[in-house]
Amino acid sequence: xxxLLFGDNQFFGVNHMSEEKARAQQMQFQDTAAxxxxxxxxxxAGVRTFMCTTHERVAEVCDEARENPGRFPDLxxxxxxxYAHKYADAVTERGLVDALRRFLPSSGxxxxxxxSTSSLAKxxxxxxxxxxxxxxxKMFDGLRTPVIWLQNVVTDLLVGLGFDDALRIFSDHVxxxxxxxxxxxTMNLPLLLDHLDRAGVxxxxxxxxINKIGFRMxxxxxxxxxxxxxxxxxxxxxxxxASGAIPPAEALEWVxxxxxxxxxxxxxxxxxxxxxxxxxxxxxxxTEATHRSGSTELRRNV
Amino acid sequence: xxxVGIVGLGKMGLSHQAxxxxxxxVDLVGICDSNSYLLGILNKYTGVPTYTKLEQMxxxxxxxxxxxATPSRFHASMVRAAIERNINVFCEKPFCLDAREGSDLxxxxxxxxxxxxxxxxxxxxxxxxxxxxxxxxxxxxDITRVLAEAYGPVVLRPSGGTWRSKRSEGGGSLYxxxxxxxxLVNWYLGAPxxxxxxxxxxxxxxxIDDEVSSTLFFESGTTAQVSVSWSDDSVRKMxxxxxxxxxxxxxxxxxQECQVYLRDGSPLLTSGTEQYRQGWNVKYTTExxxxxxxxxxxxxxxxxxxxFVDRCSNGEVEGVNSFDDAVITDQTIQTMIDxxxxxxxxxxxxxxxxxxxVRHSHxxxxxxxxxxxxxxxxARR
Numbered sequence: 001x002x003x004l005l006f007g008d009n010q011f012f013g014v015n016h017m018s019e020e021k022a023r024a025q026q027m028q029f030q031d032t033a034a035x036x037x038x039x040x041x042x043x044x045a046g047v048r049t050f051m052c053t054t055h056e057r058v059a060e061v062c063d064e065a066r067e068n069p070g071r072f073p074d075l076x077x078x079x080x081x082x083y084a085h086k087y088a089d090a091v092t093e094r095g096l097v098d099a100l101r102r103f104l105p106s107s108g109x110x111x112x113x114x115x116s117t118s119s120l121a122k123x124x125x126x127x128x129x130x131x132x133x134x135x136x137x138k139m140f141d142g143l144r145t146p147v148i149w150l151q152n153v154v155t156d157l158l159v160g161l162g163f164d165d166a167l168r169i170f171s172d173h174v175x176x177x178x179x180x181x182x183x184x185x186t187m188n189l190p191l192l193l194d195h196l197d198r199a200g201v202x203x204x205x206x207x208x209x210i211n212k213i214g215f216r217m218x219x220x221x222x223x224x225x226x227x228x229x230x231x232x233x234x235x236x237x238x239x240x241x242a243s244g245a246i247p248p249a250e251a252l253e254w255v256x257x258x259x260x261x262x263x264x265x266x267x268x269x270x271x272x273x274x275x276x277x278x279x280x281x282x283x284x285x286x287t288e289a290t291h292r293s294g295s296t297e298l299r300r301n302v
Numbered sequence: 303x304x305x306v307g308i309v310g311l312g313k314m315g316l317s318h319q320a321x322x323x324x325x326x327x328v329d330l331v332g333i334c335d336s337n338s339y340l341l342g343i344l345n346k347y348t349g350v351p352t353y354t355k356l357e358q359m360x361x362x363x364x365x366x367x368x369x370x371a372t373p374s375r376f377h378a379s380m381v382r383a384a385i386e387r388n389i390n391v392f393c394e395k396p397f398c399l400d401a402r403e404g405s406d407l408x409x410x411x412x413x414x415x416x417x418x419x420x421x422x423x424x425x426x427x428x429x430x431x432x433x434x435x436x437x438x439x440x441x442x443x444d445i446t447r448v449l450a451e452a453y454g455p456v457v458l459r460p461s462g463g464t465w466r467s468k469r470s471e472g473g474g475s476l477y478x479x480x481x482x483x484x485x486l487v488n489w490y491l492g493a494p495x496x497x498x499x500x501x502x503x504x505x506x507x508x509x510i511d512d513e514v515s516s517t518l519f520f521e522s523g524t525t526a527q528v529s530v531s532w533s534d535d536s537v538r539k540m541x542x543x544x545x546x547x548x549x550x551x552x553x554x555x556x557x558q559e560c561q562v563y564l565r566d567g568s569p570l571l572t573s574g575t576e577q578y579r580q581g582w583n584v585k586y587t588t589e590x591x592x593x594x595x596x597x598x599x600x601x602x603x604x605x606x607x608x609x610f611v612d613r614c615s616n617g618e619v620e621g622v623n624s625f626d627d628a629v630i631t632d633q634t635i636q637t638m639i640d641x642x643x644x645x646x647x648x649x650x651x652x653x654x655x656x657x658x659x660v661r662h663s664h665x666x667x668x669x670x671x672x673x674x675x676x677x678x679x680x681a682r683r
Contacts, residue, residue, distance in 0.1 A: 019541055
């Protein structure tokens with residue numbers, strides 16, 4: 001896995017600091033061509049992984065990558081699913097069962113499962129979950145997706161409910177059907193690790209907020225540091241700048257000094273920001289490399 | 303350890319179940335819903351006992367606290383069932399569709415010394431709480447005017463088969479969306495003395511309102527404009543925002559940030575303990591929001607339930623978002639509905655039309671404007 005992964009929040013008006021800025025970004029990236037231009041810049045700066053939601057606009061990026069294979073010859077996609085607002089809005093509008101119907105292919109199995117009034121057999125849950133995963137993955141047909149992530153709103157919902165089997169179902173389906181590494185995005189790292197242990201998902205790939213000020217690190221910064229130090233999992237850090245609350249150099253210096261972090265996800269929309277992050281991480285992690293045993297090997301083993 | 307039951311497993315109910323499930327101080331003793339499909343899954347995979355009848359859950363599972371997250375029209379009867387059994391209640395917003403019934407329930411809960419809370423989660427958003435602190439400290443002097451807004455992409459086509467599209471079940475953007483900014487106005491300014499110019503307009507819906515505009519009047523002379531639409535897909539998800547103007551400055555807040563402009567003479571500038579200065583001050587959610595033990599969709603959803611569980615543990619009857627607080631919002635909404643039905647307006651040309659219902663809807667015929675009536679009358683002469 002690359003040590004820098006390029007995220008997509010900035011393209012879709014997701015900004016945890018300012019709604020005004022989020023709107024300006026939505027306007028800036030209204031045309032997919034504007035997204036492609038930033039991806040060009042990131043690619044030229046050496047970024048080789050696009051960690052993206054399954055937003056309908058990403059489908060257009062995928063089309064471009066398929067039609068012009070020379071544009072990003074070595075680009076990996078790391079899909080993050082589901083794009084939750086799509087489902088949440090549909091549930092509000094239609095109710096749970098009708099919303100599910102809308103997103104699932106019409107088939108005898110789906111109809112039978114949704115009509116069922118008694119408690120469901122495990123194969124039904126697996127069937128519905130895997131159909132939903134397949135529907136989300138359709139836009140990536142023919143592209144490399146070596147890691148597939150479960151979005152935090154779903155991961156954390158399952159953790160809170162104690163629905164550990166679903167974590168396992170996701171993991172198994174991603175490995176078996178897509179020959180990919182399953183990943184879990186979370187705002188509750190220490191708690192998630194307990195549940196993944198219980199679900200029997202070994203050495204999991206987990207992406208969580210890891211930043212100097214402890215922003216959205218539920219369980220506390222000390223518990224995160226203890227987990228990084230001692231627990232068997234592969235860590236990807238996101239929100240390292242805490243939505244811009246920490247200046248990049250200070251933020252990255254702190255993150256790169258934490259043990260056992262394999263990768264950092266970052267989002268940026270200008271050439272100067274992208275280049276700044278790339279060069280900061282290059283210089284910081286090269287000097288740290290000596291006590292990150294085996295990390296170089298790990299980076300490419302997905 | 304508090305024994306908690308949940309009734310209603312829609313979006314909010316499931317979210318509450320996950321947050322309570324992660325709380326080590328909570329023993330989730332039962333969940334109740336009419337959807338046996340969903341109950342089957344949750345029982346099988348999470349092991350929580352399930353019920354399809356509320357009374358049965360209350361009597362058999364013996365919760366000390368109940369979370370009510372059903373469609374709004376069921377709130378009153380379910381809250382009553384819990385109160386009669388001396389069970390503490392957390393109820394989703396809006397509290398009750400009949401404000402008088404809500405007021406009775408609030409009084410009864412208080413008489414029995416029960417802990418009550420309503421899910422107006424914005425009071426647990428750091429930036430909106432900062433506004434409350436600033437208003438109470440007199441930071442912008444006397445408040446003269448408020449703008450309270452909410453926009454989002456819920457109803458974007460003429461369909462919708464859930465209770466949210468039915469007036470009788472508490473559907474419509476007034477109860478669903480406008481309740482949030484109205485509740486913030488109540489928090490900052492208290493109960494209004496009246497409402498005027500209320501228009502509940504349709505964009506796509508057949509039966510209910512998609513947009514709300516209204517002016518709330520306060521005894522102090524302050525006015526608050528409410529501007530709401532749930533048919534606005536120019537915003538990615540629901541956004542709630544308030545702006546307050548006062549004799550000593552201006553405050554703007556949404557869930558991400560709090561922008562404060564202070565004029566000379568603001569007591570904050572001379573307090574010696576505040577970090578605010580003259581002119582612009584911006585505080586972001588990263589510094590205003592306290593961390594929570596478990597995060598699902600926003601700190602506020604965890605914080606409100608953590609607070610409720612703490613209050614139940616300590617028997618704290620007083621607290622933010624009590625039934626008494628929520629009744630003020632129910633009453634404000636009721637006043638706005640009455641005002642919209644009355645439909646008073648000063649007509650172009652000077653007629654005042656106070657007793658005829660005028661809806662500014664695309665689906666209802668409009669009255670002939672007064673000026674044209676005058677022209678016709680003159681033409682007939």
